[in-house]
Amino acid sequence: MLLCLRIENFALIDKLELEFGARLNVLTGETGAGKSIILDAIDAVLGGKVSSRVIRTGTNRALLEGTFSINPDLTAWLIEQEIDLLDDNSVIISREITATVSNIRSRSRVNGVLVNRQIMGNLRDRLVEITAQGQTVQVGQSAHLRNWLDLYGGDALIQQRQEVAVAFSNYQQAHQSLEQRRTSERERLQQLDLLTYQVQELSLANLDDPQEMEQLTQERERLNHVVDLQQMSYKVYQSLYQNDAESPTAADLLGDSETLLNQIVEFDNQLQPMLELVRDAVATVMEVGRQISIYGESLEADPQRLEEVEERLRELKQICRKYGPSLAEAIAYYEKIQIELAELNNHEQSIETLEQKEQICLQYLLQFSHKLTQLRLKTATNLESHLLSELKPLAMDKVRFQVEITPTSPTATGADKITFMFSPNPGEPIQPLTEIASGGEMSRFLLALKACFNQNDYAETMVFDEIDVGVSGRVAQAIAEKLYQLSQNQQVLCVTHQPLIAAMADRHFRVEKQVINKNGNAEQRTVVRVTSLDNLTTRREELAQLAGGKSANQAIAFAESLLVQAANHRHQQQT
Known part of the structure; x- marks a missing residue:
């Protein structure tokens, strides 16, 4: 409290x-x-x-x-x-x-x-x-009445309402998945056509080496300069190893140097490391000469291969312009769209599957909502009886009250519209409470309604304005x-x-x-x-003010009678 x-x-x-x-x-x-x-x-x-x-x-x-x-x-x-x-x-x-x-x-x-x-x-x-x-407005709102009725119904009804909420959430998800699937189907097919074409194009291109363009470019340069390469390699061979003229080669000069160093070492072995270096140089120059000779002899013009290289480079450049800009990026894109295409072709759920799931979820929702309706009907009967008993002491013993439950489209709170129906006088038709109840009748109705919840531990403190x-x-x-x-x-x-x-x-x-x-x-x-009016005198004066507007003798007497009457009522209730 x-x-x-x-x-x-x-x-x-x-x-x-x-x-x-x-x-x-x-x-x-x-x-x-x-x-x-x-x-x-x-x-x-x-x-x-x-x-x-x-x-x-x-x-x-x-x-x-x-x-x-x-x-x-x-x-x-x-x-x-x-x-x-x-x-x-x-x-x-x-x-x-x-x-x-x-x-x-x-x-x-x-x-x-x-x-x-x-x-x-x-x-x-x-x-x-x-x-x-202000709760008069709430009494006219089905959502508030539904909450009040469910609260009066207790744990069983609240638990069933929670099951309905879960079922409704599942149905909404199934329905949204179906609608999204239907909406995206055209886009999916368009994307499927595009990716299919791209995968086929990239597949035919046989992309497997990110360095292929660099290698082909180098090969094209070699094929375009075969004659030049032959001539230059022959010149290198002559200058290093053997030439047609009688001028010395690099190998001859190094050989002479080796001979001289051999003679020097006989007198001063400090130059032995230099001799070893020259010997290694002689061997290296001779090996390079032999290798360059083999290289030059292996070179030959191949116009057909050159055309193949040129055509392959043109193809790869076109691929890079569309999917690159580099060949490595084009290959990465190819791998990516293969996965996307597989996902589009192997879609998790067809429209038919989603339609079936939606119907299953809807059936569960209707089933749980029906059970909730039955619990509400039973609760409504109890509330009607209870509320009428609470209204009787409030000088409303002739009224009729009914909780009207009508079907609606299912929601998270069930498939029921709740209306409080009321007839204050015998012989008068029962009508919606908000349309027929007077201000005084509405006040007493709300008080009686809260009295019904009192027995269900509605709240520890109740405030009435x-x-x-x-x-x-x-x-x-x-x-x-x-x-x-x-x-x-x-x-x-x-x-x-x-x-x-x-x-x-x-x-x-x-x-x-x-x-x-x-x-x-x-x-x-x-x-x-x-x-705070803690003593009898101040309370009596305030009650007199409420009753008569001033502290006249008659008003004071009336206030005293009210306090005595209240004390008697408390005593009767306690005994």
């Missing part, structure tokens, strides 16, 4: 700290006094939507902090979310709202740990349920007793204008506006102040 609420610079509140108690907590005050601001702060600290208007004029930062008691389930959930516990009894939730020039920013923390909106939403559902007049609108007298008393009944199992916070309801409170707060001088100067500001 909510133990403490601290508010700074929120709407008309400059600074406020409230400590709430167990059971029934009531806030009263004049219209426009700021009662709903307190509830707006509770909503905001738990992640509700806010705008820049919630920040108090003259400031750029609002701070909200709520301290809640925790139970073992909530403790386990906090540990699961990796949120450290401050103690075993409470959790502190804070939200800082900051206004900038262009937008508004807010940060939420749980026990000092920064959390996202999803975690705050989950935590909110575990702590507080807020019922306000003027749930008594449009009612008075005996009906107001019935609402007071119903709120008291709810508060025996849960904490209840209620904003009310009804003295009958306020008299039933375990803790009573008066909310009022005050005009103060800012910082001791002449500038005046309006602030909201909240007073």
Whole structure:
């Protein structure tokens, strides 16, 4: 339950700290006094939507902090979310709202740990349920009614709904895969034709050596200069080894040098290494001469081979222009499109296979949705009976109520449209609740609906914002007793204008506006102040104000009677 609420610079509140108690907590005050601001702060600290208007004029930062008691389930959930516990009894939730020039920013923390909106939403559902007049809109929305019905149905229904959600997700994936396959089929065929042509072209080119172009270019140069190469190689042979003229060759000169060095070494063996070098040079020159002779004799003109080389080079250059720019890149591209072509030819699933899968998923979805519908029909019957029993003490014992379930296209939440049907008077046709219920009837209906969830541990704290609108007298008393009944199992916070309801409170707060001088100067500001009415005199005076508008003797007497009546009711309930 909510133990403490601290508010700074929120709407008309400059600074406020409230400590709430167990059971029934009531806030009263004049219209426009700021009662709903307190509830707006509770909503905001738990992640509700806010705008820049919630920040108090003259400031750029609002701070909200709520301290809640925790139970073992909530403790386990906090540990699961990796949120450290401050103690075993409470959790502190804070939200800082900051206004900038262009937008508004807010940060939420749980026990000092920064959390996202999803975690705050989950935590909110575990702590507080807020019922306000605005929920009349929700009563007309099938999605909200479906959630309420499923929540009332309990674990079995929620589990079945989760199975439907999984089945719907599987169906969506199968359907999307089929549609994508159909959409991409034309593109696939076009790509298949293109890759088939390219693979065939590259296959015929017999690409296997990235260095082939360099090798062919070298061969072409050799074939184009056979005569020159023969002549030059012969000249090299003559200069190194043997020539037709009688001039000495390199081998002859080196031989003479070797002879002279032999003679020198006989007298000075220090030159022995030089002699060895010259001998090696003689052998090398003679070997080069023989090799160049063989090379020159092997050269011969081959026009046919030259044409083949030229044609192959032209082919490879064309390939490189289309798939290169280098031959190595063209070969890499060839290997890549072979894999792509294999994937296109061996497509994982044909359209027929995907159609079959979609139908199977659809059948599962319909099967699970049908089971969910059956559970909802059973739950609807229970809710109808339960709600009617809760409405009877609220002076609505003649009403008829029915949960209408009509089939719709299957979604993640099933294949049902939910409508609450209502007839307030005997003999009148049953119609959608939002079209026929008056403001007072809607208020009582919402209260009775929440009373149904009370037995299912709906939330630890229930907040009602003027749930008594449009009612008075005996009906107001019935609402007071119903709120008291709810508060025996849960904490209840209620904003009310009804003295009958306020008299039933375990803790009573008066909310009022005050005009103060800012910082001791002449500038005046309006602030909201909240007073805890802890003694009988202040409570009696507030009830008298609610009943008669002033503390006249008659109003005071009426207020005293209300307090006595409330005390008697509590005593009867406890015994």
